[in-house]
Amino acid sequence: MSAEKPRGAVTASDVAQLAGVSRSAVSRTFTEGASVAPETRERVMQAARDLGYRVNFLARSLKEQRTRLIGLVVSDMDHSLRAHLVDSLGRALVAADYRPFLLPTSRGEDTRRAIDMMLHYNVSGAIVTSDASPQAIAAECARHDVPLVLVNKAEMGGRVANVTQDTEAAGRLAAEALAEAGCRRVVLARQRLPSYTIDLRCDAFAAHLPRLGLKLVATVEGEAQNYAGGQEAGAAFLARRPEADGVYCANDFLALGFMDHLRRRGVSIPDELAIVGCDDIAEAGWDAYDLTTVRQPVEALTQATLQALLTCIADRNARPGLTTIGVDLVRRNSTARS
């Protein structure tokens, strides 16, 4: 329909030429709140439409000294809760007119590279929900004055903005659910890989047992917080055969693997053994498991994270500290004693 520029993108100068105005007028047309005559603006808009012009955000960012890019450092996307969170955060960022810049990491290794990238691109802020130890990221972000929010990484305490589930309540609710199911002797199943969040959940769980008249008779472990890890923990459980009537699995994936392993060996759930998980991933609600678990509200985490980030961006000296997101118990069949 219109003359196509053969090479390179169309710039504000091209639009200016076609509209018969100066480049400044074009720039002002696309700048919120700038002073342009309505008639000029319309002519510029028309020319821009004809040429398919779009403001070059790289150039704009360079001039304005802020990119509206947000580094999204994330590991273990195969954990469905993580994937859900990334999806949710991505949408929320876009809705707030920011752009998510994805930085996938493995445990620890690529972290340095991810930080490097963020600084190379002058991100306006960063969200870290990675298993990588956040100290390095936090230090580097602080040094370069990049607003940072950690999600579910409580170990940094209040020194950086931190949004985290209420791990204390998570452990407490799990203990109460087992007590409610009539358990007396319980087992803790968890991953071997270090995780501060998991540690806190487990500590809280253990701390509330005496008050409820429960006794912790064993702790079994699987390597990671996934299905295979749950199977391992299940095998460890059967190997030790502790006299127990309830198990707290500090993570849902682990719980599902644990359940499957025990059921295949003939253990009846919930009749012989009640199980409580943590996270409420979609799979926990499936008929085959119907797992009682502590729900981690992803949408609330997202909103709080965005809120904290925007606060930090608006005021470079703001220290939102720790935001705790409430969790609640989802009662299902795995603790339903007749």
Added chain:
Amino acid sequence: MSAEKPRGAVTASDVAQLAGVSRSAVSRTFTEGASVAPETRERVMQAARDLGYRVNFLARSLKEQRTRLIGLVVSDMDHSLRAHLVDSLGRALVAADYRPFLLPTSRGEDTRRAIDMMLHYNVSGAIVTSDASPQAIAAECARHDVPLVLVNKAEMGGRVANVTQDTEAAGRLAAEALAEAGCRRVVLARQRLPSYTIDLRCDAFAAHLPRLGLKLVATVEGEAQNYAGGQEAGAAFLARRPEADGVYCANDFLALGFMDHLRRRGVSIPDELAIVGCDDIAEAGWDAYDLTTVRQPVEALTQATLQALLTCIADRNARPGLTTIGVDLVRRNSTARS
């Protein structure tokens, strides 16, 4: 340790000043293959280290006219295969020195916005693995000369680069698996929402039935390709009670919901009914399901996608057309007839 710049990032000029050289020398130090004396380079590197300098990629991109940003347009990240793919693609891109720019979309709606963003940022290329109809994206990318690869979106044929699973083989393998299990009368379970990939799978499945002596006695549907959709399809199946001994579910999530629904109503799998799924998501391998399914190799998809993208970027006129990724059957318990 070193003087900290109070405001703003440290630039090449700062480094130049500290090292006692011109800004050009700094630029050349960080440019591959530029001519710098070893001693000068070392002095520059030292100064850069002291100041924590990093090349500003926005400025570099502006000058070099390519950003090395890749738009990653993706919907339905809560589908675990999608999440896995995004993770895998993200890592592959970073490994190839590109940067993934995440553009989450819902079905169709945000697509225009996603395209807009990509063009605003002058992305070097785009990967689309979204349920949104890709025509709009393809047209706009072509107009602005942005290399584009569609993943599992066969409907554009060979006109744009396209990496897709072998849907024909997927359907065929599923049919063969049911035949192998001794089935004679089979049912097709699928989603109601339109999807070209799913259509192709189902067509291929149906096409191979006669050759194998199988008869398609019914088609049942659920709304979406998820667990709930499978439950719906299961309910539809029981409502019609077709005389059937095998079911092909065109998607694993659907298959799992279908299995759970039928089992809860007392149907025995695989004895009364054999089930075959498609995708081989992690959950399909769990003990509770142990689903025979057609594996979609994510890693191969990723590599082929990256390959096609790099080809398009290297040669703007290249038309890699359609790349088909082989699939294979994973035999498990859901088709194991005694």
Added chain:
DNA sequence: TCAAGGCTTGCACACGAGTGCAACACCCAT
């Protein structure tokens, strides 16, 4: 009619970096 004031507009500089060109230093061979 003239002056004052408000709205638009264009010029020119800035953001941070890459690079062609010419000047320069240095080394070696003649």
Added chain:
DNA sequence: ATGGGTGTTGCACTCGTGTGCAAGCCTTGA
């Protein structure tokens, strides 16, 4: 000693955009 060649360096321009400043126009009031 001199010429030529090689390897470094700095100047100045460029990428596409935002914006302070001053000049210009138009409107309004006296």
